[in-house]
Structures are given as structure tokens and as C-alpha cells.
Amino acid sequence: PPPNEDTGPGFDSQLPQDTIRRRGGGWYDRRPSDLFAHANQLSASSRGTALQPGTRVEFTPSERNGRAYARNIVVLDGADARGAFPPAQPGSTSGHNKRSSGPYRQQAEGLSEAQRGALREFGAGVSARYKATNAPRADDGEVLELPPAIQRCFFEHNLNEVLEAACDGGEVPVAALPALARGLRAAGKRPTSKMLTMLLKRCRSYPPRNQSGGAAVAVRLMADARAVGMRMNPILYTAAANALAAERVSPVAMWEQMVEADGVRPDGFACVAFAAAAIKAREYEWVAAAFYGEEQWATFGALPFGGAAALFAAHPVLGTVVVQALGRLRRGHDAIAAFEACAEAACDPPDAFAYTTLITALGRSEMAEEAIEQLMAMRAAGVRAKGPVAYNAAMDACARLAEGAPSSPEVREQALVLLERAATAMEDDGVRPNNITYNTAMHACVASGTPARVFALFERMREAAVPRDITTYLQVLQACRAERQLDYAIGLVENMEAEGIRPTHWVYDLLMRTCYPERADAVCEAYESMRDRDGELEERFRQIGTDGTPFGMNSATMAAAAYGDAGNWRGVLDVMRDVRRLGYEPDEYLCNAAILSFGKCRQVELALNVLHAMRKGDNADDDAPDASRVPAATVVSYTAAIAVCAKNERMGDALGLLDRMEAEGIEPNAKTYSTLVQQAAEEGDVVGALESLVRMRRAGVPMDEASRQQLLDVCNKTEALAPMLDSIGNLEVRNLL
Structure with missing residues (x-):
């Protein structure tokens, strides 16, 4: 029948009309896309054109609630193919197997054991062929040769069933699918949309x-x-x-x-x-432009209702996906407008999923107040989610608001107020919080500057028998770090395994950050635990930061510093060996930490060895394969080595390093000179301190107040200062004193 306002586009009368419904002027299927036809493929309903008699189509017969219907309908030819394929006679079977072209047209009941055995052998051969070192690629045009028995299986039986049987002999690589399709065409099987769709789904x-x-x-x-x-x-x-x-x-x-x-x-x-x-x-910008911006007109033309509402009527989920993209772009106001356009296009009000997506988008845009308003609007509309997902999204919006303004007490207080509103609404609605709810609330408390609340929430989780996960412990560790609850943090990690939760490298690293620098022993133990657990240290190095540095390098640097504080120079060596064992070279920060740690352990030669490995002259050959892997010595590296020599009563070596860095074109800074001045002053060597000050003044580097005060204290304590002044031959030094 022709399309009309009551029945919609011209569907065959045998198809149940309850499979489609009107939505914003368009037609769509209420079941998933793989169960029924797309409207514009049946009749191009947006143009009001019905299928003509004799149009060649492809579909899969099925049954639903005792009634027959067709699914996966695909229009193969237009009206010009009228009469080429007459309608099926009553009682005949229509389907994929019946339409198969080629030498095998008899429909089979199912794969026999002999056929399954042949397919297993065929699949094993294909798997071995494509897993070899010289395996063909998907785009090299290879045609898979199909033996006659295998051809019969593909022609007579369902494609998915045949492929599943072939996979019993070994996983058929996905790269072999194009060659298989070419092989089927070469064997005479007509390529159809249904066959291609099955391959694409695989x-x-x-x-x-x-x-x-x-x-x-x-x-x-x-x-x-x-x-x-x-x-x-x-x-x-x-x-x-x-x-x-x-x-x-x-x-x-x-x-x-x-x-x-x-x-x-x-x-x-x-x-x-x-x-x-x-x-x-x-590709968030593309989504926003193609489905919400001006580019939609170039693709979809003049739509009857205009604006995004007409486009969103094509599918009820499309508007929600656009809202998600706008949230990723932090365009909260546009997300609200898209949400409203989607609601305008729909015949049904927004569901909980749509509201939750909008609340999440507003949270990403740091619009927590608007997110709470949408939560209240959802409740007022009588929309209830199956769980606390929407409330969790609102709480996350509060946490993001507080994180976005860490130096603003007013914003952090506002985030706390909004968080309590969301929690109160959740309690009033009788929604039971889950572990994500507690984790999000803990995160919001830490971000808003009230980490002490986290411990009470952690205890409430235990009382309510809510399962705690790795994220829960990470949030509590963040609170321990903010409150300097070091012993609590150490005991927390020790008790994790008792609850069946295995600590990961994220836990160990956060414990190290929490305990450093007060508890160097705990930092060392956390690093050793991470190293001893299978794969945890390796996984830490696989995580790459925004600057391209592995996260494991920062953990190793902290561990090296802690071993130095603990007086364990062998531990520092082990850290350096761990980094190289994992295929990395220590970076500048790790090398500098190792220099200082070796100095604290009075291992001056080891510290100088690290500096020599970093010297710029060792990396002079830029074409050397390892040149880029060894960090060049910087002013920080030299200053650390100078401090090590000076504090270990090797002032001559310290001054020699000062000369060397100047010769290599590395300009000493105030910290470099201050290190020499302060160390000489601590040893009572007024002349040595003054000589360093002279070099500092010649270089045009101003002396910091700490060095000046320390030098004055030493001079005031020095007896017989006048005879010492007479013994100084350097006029510039005498004038400075």
C-alpha cells in the first residue's frame, strides 16, 4: 500500500505493523538494527516512495511471538528490475540459502560431521598460512582457493555457521576474510549485502x-x-x-x-x-560539526523540521551521542541545547540514559550547578534509573568543579554544597549507593579540600557491606597523603590482600608519594614490593605521561632518593639496574637523584661516575645509537656533584668540577656558588667561602640571603679576624671581607 499517515511507508502486508512506530515524523525500528530493516532501504520513506512490485530484495525469514516477519531486509535492485524475480509462491521458503547462486543450489539441513571435519582442516591450513612470517596482507589481492567440498559448505549453509566450524581447527585470522570473499566470488557465489555484512561483523x-x-x-x-x-x-x-x-x-x-x-x-x-x-x-569536533553544526546540511539536505531536531528524529540515541561529544569538548551549553533538540524530536520523553549523558557532559564542562539542576529535572519528570548512575555522574560533576579551581575556597565550598544536594536526593529516592558512588564522593571530598571526610566514608562502606575496589583504596591513600596519615596508609596497603584485592603499581606509587620524605623506609619497601610482584614494575614503565616519560621513571627517581636518605647505596644501584633491565636509560632526574643519594652514603666515586656518564662530551657523536639515551649533564647535575664533593671534604674536587662546567659552556647559577659558600662556611673556611663569593660576583650572580647570613655568622665566630685579613693576599677578597 502507498504510504499514509496511519500505516507509514509501503510495507508488505505480511510484515507486522508493530515493528515500526512514528517518531518526530520519521520511521524507525524499535528493535536492534540487526533484527529488522532500515526504513529508507525498504521504501525510502523520507521521500515517500514505496517499493515497486518485483523489486529484488534480500531478507532473513524469522518468527517473533508466533508471527512471521522478515529481518535484515536489503534492497538489491530498483524498479527497473521489476519482474526479474517473481514473488515467492505460498508455502515456499525464502531466505539466504534459497537465494544462493552458483553450482550448489540445494538447501542443506545442517553441516554433517564429514563437512565439519573438512572445515576444521581447511581452517587450520588458513590459520597456519596467515600466521607465517611471510603471510599475505589483507590488501595484497590474494584469492583464497576453496576445494569443492568447502565450496559446497559455503554455498549451502549459513556463512557464520561455516566460519565457526572452520575456526574449530584454528582461529582463522581476520586478515584472511578479504581473500575468502574473493575466493567465494571466483567459485561463482554471487556477492550479496548479507554476506558482506556478516564478514564485516566478524x-x-x-x-x-x-x-x-x-x-x-x-x-x-x-x-x-x-x-x-x-x-x-x-x-x-x-x-x-x-x-x-x-x-x-x-x-x-x-x-x-x-x-x-x-x-x-x-x-x-x-x-x-x-x-x-x-x-x-x-574525533569530537567532527561529531559536533557533522551532526549538530552546519556540516549536517551538506550531508542530509533540507530536513522537514529544520535544525538538529530533524536529524535526531532518525534515531533516538543519536542526540545522546552528540551530547556526549559536546561534553568531551567541554561545551556544556551546547550539550543542553542538543539535549533539548533531541527531546523535541522524540515522541517519548528523555530516558535515564539521556539524562545521565547530559549530566556527565555538564560535569566535564565544570558546570556542576547545571548538572544538579538536570538531576532534579530528571526526578521531577518521574524518570528513575535502575541504579545510582545518574547520581554518580552528578557527584563526579562536583568533584570536577572542585578540581578545576584548587585555589578558590568559594568554588570548593560550592562543590561541597552541591555534593550534599546530590547525596540527599539519592537518599530521598531510596537508591542504594554502590562502590562507584562512594569512590566518587571520596574523590569530591579530596578535591574540595576536606580529605578527613574520606575516612568516615571508607568506614561506612564497610558497615554497609559495599565491596571496596582498587579505586577505593587509591582515594583513601590520596586522603592519607593530604592529611599526612602515614601509618594509616602503610597499614591500609598491608590489609588490601586480606580483603582479596591485589595492590597494583598505582597503589605502590601513591604509597611512595604519601610516605616521602618522612618515611624513607616505607618508600623503599613499597618500591621493592612493586618490583617483586610479577609485571607490576614493567607495567609502571609501560604507562607513558603527557611529556613522553614513563611513569616508572618517576617512581624510580623517588626510590633512589629514598635509598639515599636511608643510607643504602646498594639500593640506589639496584634502581639504576632495574631501569636498564627494562630497556630504558636513566633520565636526568634519576641521575641527579642518584648523585645526591650516593653523596649521602659517602660514595663520592659512584656519584662522580654518574656525572661522567652524563657529561656532554660523551654525547658529542649525535649519530651514535646510544647518544640519545644518555642524558647530558646540566647545571643541576654539576651542582649536585659539587655539593657531594664539598660535603665529603673534597673541596678541591668541587672547585675542579666548577672549572670543568665553565669550560664546557655550562653557566653556574646561584645554587652552584651558594653550595660552595655554605659548605666552606660550615667548615669554618672563611677564605674558601670568600673566594667562591668572588667568583660568584665576577660571574654576575647575586648571592642569596641564606649564604650571606651563614658567612656573616662564621666571620663573627672567627677569632683573630684581623691577622687573618692581613694574611690574605688577594685584594679583591680582602675588600669583600
């Missing part, structure tokens, strides 16, 4: 889960299908976008191929898939 969720390359294979499959003249449709691009999302690959290029080169108008499901893939690839 690119997204192909076992084993950690196997990579699915995104590149999906792109290759789409290119091959396009090359053989297959008509592209939104279902194919939806499956391909999901494959890109699984590996966080940007879908922008594929989107442009879809709308510009192939001329495919994306439906709601495709829009959601591409937007979600772009968010995983951190």
Missing part, C-alpha cells in the same frame, strides 16, 4: 578478542565490494563503522566515501554507528 568481534587488524580488513572488504559493482547501503556502512570503532580508528574518511563517492544517504543507525566510532577515535 571484523568487529572476531575471536580472539585481542586480534588486531579488523578495521583495515573492513576497509578492504568495502573497497573490494565496490570494485565488483555491489550497491552500497547504510547497513554495510553501519557494520564497517562498528569495525572501526572496535579499534578506535577514525571513521571520517569512510563517512566521506559513503556520502560523497557512493552517494549513500545515511540512516539513523548509520549515523549512530559513525558518531560512536568517532567518539572512540576522539
